[in-house]
Each structure stands twice: as C-alpha cells, then as structure tokens.
Amino acid sequence: MSEAPPWPIAVALIALLAATPSEGNDLNDLYFGEALYYAHQGYYFEALERLDAELGQHYGLDEPELDTLYVHLNDAEFSVGDFELHYRMHHRAGRAIRAVLEGDVDDDVRNDAAYRLARIHFQKGQMTDALHALGRIEGKVPEKIRDDIQFLRANIYMATDRPSDAVDILKRLQGADDLKGFASYNLGIALLQAGKQQDALKQLDRAGQIGDNDDATEAIRDKSNLVLGTILLEAGEFNQAKQFLDRVSLEGPFSNQALLSSGWADVSVENFERAVVPWSILAERNVTDGSAQEAMLALPYAYAKLNVHGRAALFYGRALDSFRGELEKLDASIESIRDGRFLQALIREEIRQNKDWVIQLRSLPDTPETYYLMELSASHVFQTGLQNYLDLADLRKKLVSWQTSIDSFDDMVAIRGEHYEPLLPDIDQQFRKLDSKMRLRIEQHRLLESRLKGMLTAPRPEFLATRKEQAILARLKELDSQLGKDKGPAATSLRQRIRRLSGTVTWTLLTEYHERLSVFDRNLRELHGSVEIMRENYARFVRARQAATHSFEGYEALVRRLRTRIDESLATVGLLMARQGHLLEVVAIDELVARRRRLENYQDQARFALADSYDRATQAEARGALQQ
Amino acid sequence: MPKITWLVLFGLLIIAPDASNGGDDFSQNEMRGLDEEVQEIKSDVLSIAAELSRLEERLLYPSNTQLAVFISLAEGEKFRLDAVQITINGELVAHYIYSFKELEALQKGGMQRIYTGNIPTGQHALSVSYDGKRKNGKDISRSETFEFTKGVEPKLLGITLADSEFGNAGIKLGDW
Numbered sequence: 001m002s003e004a005p006p007w008p009i010a011v012a013l014i015a016l017l018a019a020t021p022s023e024g025n026d027l028n029d030l031y032f033g034e035a036l037y038y039a040h041q042g043y044y045f046e047a048l049e050r051l052d053a054e055l056g057q058h059y060g061l062d063e064p065e066l067d068t069l070y071v072h073l074n075d076a077e078f079s080v081g082d083f084e085l086h087y088r089m090h091h092r093a094g095r096a097i098r099a100v101l102e103g104d105v106d107d108d109v110r111n112d113a114a115y116r117l118a119r120i121h122f123q124k125g126q127m128t129d130a131l132h133a134l135g136r137i138e139g140k141v142p143e144k145i146r147d148d149i150q151f152l153r154a155n156i157y158m159a160t161d162r163p164s165d166a167v168d169i170l171k172r173l174q175g176a177d178d179l180k181g182f183a184s185y186n187l188g189i190a191l192l193q194a195g196k197q198q199d200a201l202k203q204l205d206r207a208g209q210i211g212d213n214d215d216a217t218e219a220i221r222d223k224s225n226l227v228l229g230t231i232l233l234e235a236g237e238f239n240q241a242k243q244f245l246d247r248v249s250l251e252g253p254f255s256n257q258a259l260l261s262s263g264w265a266d267v268s269v270e271n272f273e274r275a276v277v278p279w280s281i282l283a284e285r286n287v288t289d290g291s292a293q294e295a296m297l298a299l300p301y302a303y304a305k306l307n308v309h310g311r312a313a314l315f316y317g318r319a320l321d322s323f324r325g326e327l328e329k330l331d332a333s334i335e336s337i338r339d340g341r342f343l344q345a346l347i348r349e350e351i352r353q354n355k356d357w358v359i360q361l362r363s364l365p366d367t368p369e370t371y372y373l374m375e376l377s378a379s380h381v382f383q384t385g386l387q388n389y390l391d392l393a394d395l396r397k398k399l400v401s402w403q404t405s406i407d408s409f410d411d412m413v414a415i416r417g418e419h420y421e422p423l424l425p426d427i428d429q430q431f432r433k434l435d436s437k438m439r440l441r442i443e444q445h446r447l448l449e450s451r452l453k454g455m456l457t458a459p460r461p462e463f464l465a466t467r468k469e470q471a472i473l474a475r476l477k478e479l480d481s482q483l484g485k486d487k488g489p490a491a492t493s494l495r496q497r498i499r500r501l502s503g504t505v506t507w508t509l510l511t512e513y514h515e516r517l518s519v520f521d522r523n524l525r526e527l528h529g530s531v532e533i534m535r536e537n538y539a540r541f542v543r544a545r546q547a548a549t550h551s552f553e554g555y556e557a558l559v560r561r562l563r564t565r566i567d568e569s570l571a572t573v574g575l576l577m578a579r580q581g582h583l584l585e586v587v588a589i590d591e592l593v594a595r596r597r598r599l600e601n602y603q604d605q606a607r608f609a610l611a612d613s614y615d616r617a618t619q620a621e622a623r624g625a626l627q628q
Numbered sequence: 629m630p631k632i633t634w635l636v637l638f639g640l641l642i643i644a645p646d647a648s649n650g651g652d653d654f655s656q657n658e659m660r661g662l663d664e665e666v667q668e669i670k671s672d673v674l675s676i677a678a679e680l681s682r683l684e685e686r687l688l689y690p691s692n693t694q695l696a697v698f699i700s701l702a703e704g705e706k707f708r709l710d711a712v713q714i715t716i717n718g719e720l721v722a723h724y725i726y727s728f729k730e731l732e733a734l735q736k737g738g739m740q741r742i743y744t745g746n747i748p749t750g751q752h753a754l755s756v757s758y759d760g761k762r763k764n765g766k767d768i769s770r771s772e773t774f775e776f777t778k779g780v781e782p783k784l785l786g787i788t789l790a791d792s793e794f795g796n797a798g799i800k801l802g803d804w
Binding site for chain 2: 027030033034036037038039040041042045048049052053056087088089090091092381384385388391392395398399402405406409412413540543547550551555558559562565566569572573576579580583587
C-alpha cells in the first residue's frame with residue numbers, strides 16, 4: 001500500500017472519432033436507404049455489402065446521371081468510408097473518399113472529403129498524411145465542419161508534439177457549442193504539454209465546471225476534475241486537490257479513482273477522520289476494481305491511525321475475506337480460460353443481443369470465464385483483439401450459412417435443368433412452327449397496310465371485292481376466254497351477257513367503294529391491335545424461353561468458384577480465430593495472473609496489518625481494564 | 629448529410645489497469661499483425677457476399693419478374709411503429725414486427741427492404757397496413773391499397789409511413 005496515490009503520468013489522449021451514418025431524409029435511392037437502415041443498427045457488414053453493390057452498379061451504368069443514386073453519390077462515397085471505419089477496416093477506409101477528392105466536385109464537397117480523409121489518417125495514426133489532407137482544404141468550407149476541421153488540426157498538433165499550435169487553435173474553439181467540453185479539456189491538456197502549468201490548471205478548472213448534463217460532457221467534466229486533482233495531489237497541494245477530486249460525480253466512470261485519491265489527499269494532511277468517508281464508500285464497491293481493493297486496505301489503515309484498532313482489525317479481516325474470495329474467483333477464471341471456455345462464452349449469441357452484454361456477463365451465474373471481461377476490455381489491445389474475434393465469429397457464421405446456401409443453389413440449378421431440359425426441344429419445335437406462321441401473318445398484315453396506303457392515293461375497287469365477287473369476276477373472265485375468237489351470234493350474245501354481268505359487279509364495286517374502304521380501314525385498325533397482342537405474346541414467350549435457359553445454364557463455374565472461395569475463407573477465418581483466440585487467452589491470463597499477484601501482495605499486507613491491529617486492540621483493551 | 633461527432637476518450641489509460649501491462653510486446657505486435665489479416669479477410673468475405681447476392685438475385689429474382697418493397701418513415705415522424713403487413717393481389721407476402729433498434733434506424737432515415745419476390749408483368753394490387761402507437765399512448769392502425777404496373781424491368785416500390793401526413797391513410801407509395 002502506498003502513502004501517496006499512484007500518479008497517472010499518462011495524459012495520453014486517445015481521440016476517437018465516431019462518424020454517425022448519413023441521415024437518410026430526402027433520400028431517393030432505396031438501396032442506399034437500405035444500407036443506412038443496417039448501419040443505423042450497427043450492422044456495418046450488411047451496410048457495406050449493400051452500398052458497395054449499389055455503387056458498383058451505378059458506376060457500371062451507361063447513363064449514371066439517370067440513376068437515383070446520382071444525386072447522393074458523394075454522400076454514398078462518404079458513407080462507405082464511415083461504414084468501413086465502423087467495421088474496423090481502416091486499410092480500406094478512405095479509398096472511396098479519396099475518389100471523391102480526386103473528382104471534379106464543388107469546393108464544399110472536396111473540402112468535406114479532405115476533412116474526412118484527414119480524420120481517417122488521424123485514426124490510423126498517420127499524422128503527416130492527416131495534415132497533408134487538411135492542407136488540401138481551400139475555398140468554400142461547409143459551415144457545419146469548420147469547427148471540426150480546426151479541432152482535428154489541434155488534435156494532430158497535440159499528437160505531433162506541437163502543443164503551442166494546438167493551444168492557439170483550441171483557444172479559438174472555446175465558443176464552439178458542439179465541442180464545448182472536449183475543446184475545453186483538450187486546451188487544458190495542450191497547455192500542460194506546452195509546459196504552462198498554471199494556465200493548464202485554470203483551464204482544467206473551467207473544463208471541470210461545464211454546465212451541460214449530457215453523458216459526454218459529464219464524463220469530460222469528471223475527467224478534468226480528476227486530472228486536475230491528481231496534478232495538485234502530486235504537487236503536494238492536498239487541500240486544493242481534494243476540492244477538485246470531490247467534484248467528480250459519485251456515479252461516473254471516474255468515481256472510484258477520485259474517491260481513492262480524495263482519501264489519500266486527506267491522509268497526506270493527516271486528516272484520517274476525513275479520509276474514512278470516501279474510502280468507506282469505495283470499500284463497499286465492486287471488489288474486482290483495483291481502486292476498491294486498495295480502499296479495503298486503506299480504510300482500516302485510516303482507522304488504525306485514528307487508534308480505532310478494533311475497527312481496523314475488523315476491516316482488515318473483511319478485506320482478507322474479500323481478497324480470498326477474489327483469489328478463488330481469479331483462479332477459477334484462469335482455469336476456465338485455460339480450458340477454452342472463455343472463447344466459447346464470448347460468442348454466445350444470446351449474450352450479445354444486448355448492448356450491455358459485457359456488463360451482463362458478470363451477473364451470469366457460474367461463468368468464471370467471463371467474470372473479469374469488463375476489466376480486461378479496458379485495455380485497448382484487448383479490446384481490438386476481442387472485437388476482431390467477435391467479427392471473425394460473425395464472418396464464420398455467415399460463411400457456414402453460405403456453404404449451405406451454395407449447396408441449395410446447386411440443387412436448385414440441377415432441379416431446374418432436369419425439369420426444363422427434356423421439355424425444351426419440344427417447345428422449341430412448336431415455337432419454330434408458330435414463329436413461321438407468325439412471320440406469314442405479319443407479312444400479310446404489312447401487305448394490307450401498303451394496299452390501304454396505295455388505295456388512298458389511287459383507288460383500286462377490285463382490291464375490295466368480296467370473295468364471291470372475285471370468284472364471279474374470275475369465272476366471267478374464264479368464260480370470256482373460252483369463247484376465244486368465235487364470232488358466231490351465240491358467242492356474241494354470250495359475250496354481251498358476260499360484259500353485263502361483269503358490269504353489274506363493277507357497278508357494285510364502284511358504288512360501294514368508299515363504304516368498303518371505310519370498313520377495310522376499320523378492320524385493319526382492329527387487326528393492328530391483334531398483331532400487337534401477338535407481338536407481345538411472342539416477346540413474352542421469348543423472354544420466358546430465355547429465362548428458362550438462364551435459370552439453369554451458366555451457373556456451374558460461378559457456383560464452383562464461389563464454393564471454393566467460401567471454403568478457403570472459412571479455413572482462413574478458422575485459423576485467424578484460433579490465433580486471435582489464443583492471444584486473447586494469453587493476454588487475459590497474463591492480466592489475471594498479475595491481478596492475482598497484486599491481490600496476494602494485498603493479502604500479505606492485510607495479514608500483517610490485521611495482526612498488528614489485533615495486538616494493538618488487545619493492548620488497548622488490557623490498558624483499559626487495568627485503568628478500571 | 630452526416631452529422632459528425634467527436635468523442636474524446638481519455639480515461640481508460642488512466643483509470644483502468646491496462647491488460648497489456650501484464651502481457652508483453654510480442655502479444656501486442658502479434659495482435660496488430662492479426663488485425664491486418666482480419667481486415668483482409670473482411671474484405672474478401674465482403675466481396676464473396678457481393679458475388680453471392682448477385683447470384684441469388686439472378687437465380688431467385690430475375691429482373692423481368694423481380695419486385696422489391698421498401699418501408700420508410702416520413703421525415704420527423706416519432707410515432708412507434710409496431711408492425712407492417714403487405715399483401716399483393718390479396719396474398720399476404722410480409723408481416724413484420726419491429727424491434728426498438730429497427731424502429732430507430734427507420735426514424736433516422738433508413739429504409740427497410742421488407743419484401744423481395746417475383747410477379748408477372750401487368751397490373752397488380754398492393755395493400756399496406758400498419759399498426760403503431762402515438763406518444764400519448766393512442767393506437768394507430770391504418771391501411772391503404774394501391775395499384776401498380778409491373779413491366780419487364782425490376783420493380784421497386786417505396787412505401788412511406790406517417791402518422792400525420794398523406795391524408796387520412798398515412799401511407800404513400802413511391803415508384804422507383
């Protein structure tokens with residue numbers, strides 16, 4: 001147990017950007033909207049899959065400007081970058097945004113792209129590239145990202161050991177509403193980095209009093225007070241330190257550290273009575289927390305200093321019981337992890353349905369394998385490994401399900417082939433007959449149309465003769481030719497009769513010509529409709545015939561290739577999961593063993609202190625008895 | 629346009645014990661190396677997913693018969709959407725009950741593809757009904773029927789739901 005709190009020298013700042021997916025209002029592209037639907041639920045794999053496909057299809061179009069995605073193109077490219085970041089694909093992230101940046105776009109779009117690219121570089125830790133990307137911003141800058149650009153620049157300066165430059169920018173950002181807490185705290189840290197201790201303390205004091213009560217601001221406020229209190233504690237300004245440490249919310253994530261330090265500030269000015277207050281609260285908290293464990297020893301230490309040895313012995317005894325219980329849990333956890341149950345527990349589906357699943361793991365009975373997961377998750381390295389392991393588990397699930405689907409596709413194609421192949425030759429034969437008939441009808445229709453057109457300019461009554469009239473005229477013509485060159489009276493009389501009869505038919509044709517032409521025109525119009533239906537049916541048949549072929553032909557190679565890719569990926573995922581899982585187990589066991597060592601140390605200290613307090617309590621009791 | 633939020637997380641390094649303290653540099657480097665490989669496999673699996681989707685679409689929903697129906701909420705709508713039911717030509721094709729997360733995604737402008745299927749070319753009837761609850765606890769239950777024409781190209785229908793807009797029905801059909 002240390003007399004002074006361990007001073008957290010690390011004022012390292014991890015600036016993590018979270019870009020929320022685009023809002024989809026006024027969206028015209030349904031598939032982009034679908035990608036957002038998945039992204040807003042945190043399903044970034046599905047979101048990327050949809051949006052990648054939609055963008056790929058858009059770029060493959062002959063006239064992309066007619067596509068519904070066209071007006072949202074830049075937004076879609078930006079969203080791809082955001083989704084990739086969220087899905088922890090930092091290598092790919094930025095690729096799409098770079099494409100926007102290189103394109104022929106307006107100033108505000110290009111500047112937005114440059115800012116997003118800089119942010120990605122910053123997240124990847126590529127500070128020079130991030131600054132270079134920011135350097136490309138020129139001309140009109142969208143209002144909504146002006147402060148964000150400056151804030152990012154300040155963060156880059158802080159990460160590249162240029163705190164004075166960061167200070168200049170952050171001072172100007174103090175009025176920015178969206179960045180209020182963050183800009184204020186970062187200014188304090190930048191001043192510290194720049195060696196301006198007094199200014200830094202004043203600034204952290206201001207950051208520690210920011211009024212808003214949302215979660216993020218509250219966390220920043222608590223953090224500012226904790227850092228400020230810790231700096232003062234280290235500087236020996238114990239009373240002042242306590243003032244700031246006590247500002248930290250008792251419910252927040254920094255409360256345990258603040259309570260512990262607050263107690264040490266009291267002890268440092270030998271106010272043991274006051275130290276009992278924060279440590280009593282802390283000693284009752286979750287025993288897995290390092291601060292709570294330290295408080296379990298610190299509290300009886302304070303009582304001992306107050307000469308309340310009986311109570312000190314009691315609390316040392318409690319601490320020993322807790323440590324013993326905790327050591328048993330640690331042993332069970334380590335053993336459980338070594339048995340491989342840790343990794344199995346992580347991928348339990350029912351647990352991950354809830355967003356607070358890491359916290360809930362502790363409340364599950366008989367799950368030593370995940371009891372310390374929350375503490376382990378505090379480490380960035382462990383967190384990345386854990387996330388990767390979970391992502392890999394998701395990928396494996398997808399690949400396994402695709403293995404089944406691809407088999408189903410294979411079956412489907414085979415069944416369709418078995419069904420259609422024997423039918424198609426007969427259908428094709430019938431189709432060929434139908435096709436030749438149809439061509440004949442279409443030709444006839446075309447002929448009639450041309451006749452009608454011809455008759456409109458040069459009347460041809462004989463074209464409108466009925467079948468009977470045509471037969472009569474043909475017969476009369478035949479009879480006339482049979483008479484040949486006979487000049488006899490009988491033949492002459494017959495010729496006259498033939499001419500008369502022929503004239504009668506011609507008379508009818510000429511007098512009824514207009515009426516017949518109208519009927520012909522009307523009938524032809526009706527025929528147009530029938531021909532159109534015939535053409536549609538023909539086209540439908542051709543499509544159905546093609547669809548039948550397309551439903552089972554040409555898939556073999558594709559399915560085979562996909563199956564191979566799925567199998568290969570599944571093998572890779574399995575291998576990566578094994579390696580990642582093993583590393584997680586190693587890191588987890590190392591951490592738990594370190595905790596175990598620390599607890600053993602605490603246990604030893606508690607044992608000695610317990611014996612000492614017990615002796616003192618006994619002596620005090622004896623002295624009291626003597627005096628009586 | 630995206631709303632950018634900066635979250636600055638500083639506490640973890642200071643407050644919580646870092647597991648890496650117990651481990652060694654080897655583990656950290658190994659983790660980083662693995663991270664790169666995980667990113668690569670993610671990329672590969674995404675590309676398989678894309679190819680598989682294309683195959684699925686070709687096999688199951690050929691363009692000449694494909695119909696996809698999407699659901700979205702009108703801008704600013706805050707009522708609680710409980711369930712949506714879709715029938716095409718009198719046949720129930722989708723009945724969906726929404727979780728809180730899904731509802732939130734719709735309220736933020738996401739669009740849910742509620743149905744993908746096949747129908748022949750020509751005229752069809754689409755009936756949409758939805759159930760929900762207003763903030764004051766009052767139930768909402770609405771339905772509407774629309775006619776649409778399916779051509780030889782894929783048909784996309786977007787249904788926008790609202791409590792207060794689009795007349796009494798609160799359901800609007802958009803044709804893409």
